[in-house]
Amino acid sequence: xxxxxxxxxxxxxxxxxxxxxxxxxxxxxxxxxxxxxxxxxxxxxxxxxxxxxxxxxxxxxxxxxxxxxxxxxxxxxxxxxxxxxxxxx
Numbered sequence: 001x002x003x004x005x006x007x008x009x010x011x012x013x014x015x016x017x018x019x020x021x022x023x024x025x026x027x028x029x030x031x032x033x034x035x036x037x038x039x040x041x042x043x044x045x046x047x048x049x050x051x052x053x054x055x056x057x058x059x060x061x062x063x064x065x066x067x068x069x070x071x072x073x074x075x076x077x078x079x080x081x082x083x084x085x086x087x088x089x
Contacts (some may be wrong), residue, residue: 026086027070034088036063041080041089 029037032053039049050060068074071082083089 026072026082029067029070029088032063033067033070036060036067037079037083037089040064040067040076041083 035053036049039052044052046060046064047057049055049064050057053060053063055063064076064079068076068079071079071086073079073082080089
């Protein structure tokens with residue numbers, strides 16, 4: 001069983017964030033997504049995220065890609081704007 005299946009979804013049923021994400025067509029975010037999002041809003045690049053999260057840089061990059069896919073955005077700036085719009089940060 002992969003780690004993605006072990007992690008729990010942070011936005012629980014009935015949770016305001018899950019409802020907002022569902023209404024906006026976005027997927028629920030897990031703990032790691034929120035960690036990455038928090039660092040992204042601080043202006044961290046993939047290398048710095050990797051150091052702070054104790055990951056390989058390629059893993060941090062994969063987490064960034066996953067986050068962008070879940071929020072239906074194409075780049076880092078859109079990621080932050082969408083997260084703010086949805087009240088995630």
